[in-house]
Amino acid sequence: MIEVKNLSKSYGSVVAVSNLNFQVTPGTVTGFLGPNGAGKSTTMRMIMGIDHPTSGEALINGRPYRELAQPLRTVGALLEAKAYHPGRTAENHLLAVAAANHLPSARVKEVLEQTGLTSVAHRRAGNFSLGMSQRLGIATALLGDPEILLLDEPVNGLDPEGIQWIRSLMQSLAERGRTIFVSSHLMSEMALTASHVIVIGQGKLIADTTVDRFIADHSELRTKVRSPQIQELEALLNARNAKVNRTDPSTIEVSGMTTEQIGELASGNAITLHELSPMVASLEEVFMELTQGSVEYRATEPVGAAS
Numbered sequence: 106m107i108e109v110k111n112l113s114k115s116y117g118s119v120v121a122v123s124n125l126n127f128q129v130t131p132g133t134v135t136g137f138l139g140p141n142g143a144g145k146s147t148t149m150r151m152i153m154g155i156d157h158p159t160s161g162e163a164l165i166n167g168r169p170y171r172e173l174a175q176p177l178r179t180v181g182a183l184l185e186a187k188a189y190h191p192g193r194t195a196e197n198h199l200l201a202v203a204a205a206n207h208l209p210s211a212r213v214k215e216v217l218e219q220t221g222l223t224s225v226a227h228r229r230a231g232n233f234s235l236g237m238s239q240r241l242g243i244a245t246a247l248l249g250d251p252e253i254l255l256l257d258e259p260v261n262g263l264d265p266e267g268i269q270w271i272r273s274l275m276q277s278l279a280e281r282g283r284t285i286f287v288s289s290h291l292m293s294e295m296a297l298t299a300s301h302v303i304v305i306g307q308g309k310l311i312a313d314t315t316v317d318r319f320i321a322d323h324s325e326l327r328t329k330v331r332s333p334q335i336q337e338l339e340a341l342l343n344a345r346n347a348k349v350n351r352t353d354p355s356t357i358e359v360s361g362m363t364t365e366q367i368g369e370l371a372s373g374n375a376i377t378l379h380e381l382s383p384m385v386a387s388l389e390e391v392f393m394e395l396t397q398g399s400v401e402y403r404a405t406e407p408v409g410a411a412s
């Protein structure tokens with residue numbers, strides 16, 4: 106179990122994390138979602154005892170990381186930076202970490218197997234592709250067979266097969282009762298991976314709920330309508346203050362009215378419909394809407410220090 110209590114972190118005048126409170130519980134994959142610069146990596150570094158809070162605390166099983174008796178057996182993490190010596194082979198890197206942490210060297214073979222690195226175990230990690238580096242980072246995190254796993258944007262730079270692999274790894278660990286905390290700046294990724302989601306923007310908590318609830322609470326129902334009499338229908342809808350958006354000469358997208366209301370309005374006015382279908386808002390739309398104003402670096406601005 107991870108507990109974050111009144112957690113804040115400032116770097117000079119930049120407030121990276123602002124009074125965060127949440128818990129991450131065992132048995133589920135909890136997504137940590139926020140746009141770039143929202144404070145995800147900073148929060149994760151504080152949980153892992155790498156960064157020190159300006160105020161508040163981050164606890165693992167009730168203690169700060171540095172007070173854990175057997176840290177690698179309790180929590181494993183893949184953080185953003187590459188944390189291995191580039192000249193070492195994958196296997197030697199894992200053997201060194203195992204030795205330093207009094208973990209059985211037999212675990213090395215197991216995690217190489219588990220992360221699909223057995224065939225490259227004797228290659229220098231410095232020559233690894235991003236995908237292989239990510240796998241090695243995860244192998245390192247798994248070495249102590251920890252009950253808690255923290256992964257900071259693990260799918261970045263992975264090919265579709267690698268992404269699929271990480272998703273099923275996280276889900277199978279959660280099913281076996283482990284605590285999985287995984288960050289992403291993509292709502293669509295979280296929807297496929299996580300069942301619970303903690304959303305932050307500008308260092309502040311925006312939502313802490315199930316993924317299903319989050320989508321249901323924040324999606325606006327729209328209806329796609331296709332008709333040979335679209336102009337007539339559009340006029341009727343406008344008169345009722347519905348929001349109408351023409352997408353092609355015979356199609357509109359309507360919000361502000363239910364699908365049923367639109368159907369009845371059409372039939373009551375003898376308007377033929379060729380299509381009347383409710384549209385589920387895309388997850389990315391829901392997320393962007395909610396975190397708008399909390400996106401630190403927009404596409405038009407030069408890329409800053411956020412990662």
Ligand SMILES: Nc1ncnc2c1ncn2[C@@H]1O[C@H](COP(=O)(O)OP(=O)(O)O)[C@@H](O)[C@H]1O
Pocket residue numbers: 116119120121139140141142143144145146147148401410411412
């Ligand atoms: N070491 C640092 N020094 C100064 N500012 C930092 C440092 N690390 C992060 N920040 C700033 O803190 C904010 C949050 O960053 P970060 O935690 O990396 O966000 P995320 O991981 O959600 O993209 C950003 O404004 C970032 O520029």
Ligand SMILES: [Mg+2]
Pocket residue numbers: 145146147185257258412
């Ligand atoms: Mg980050």
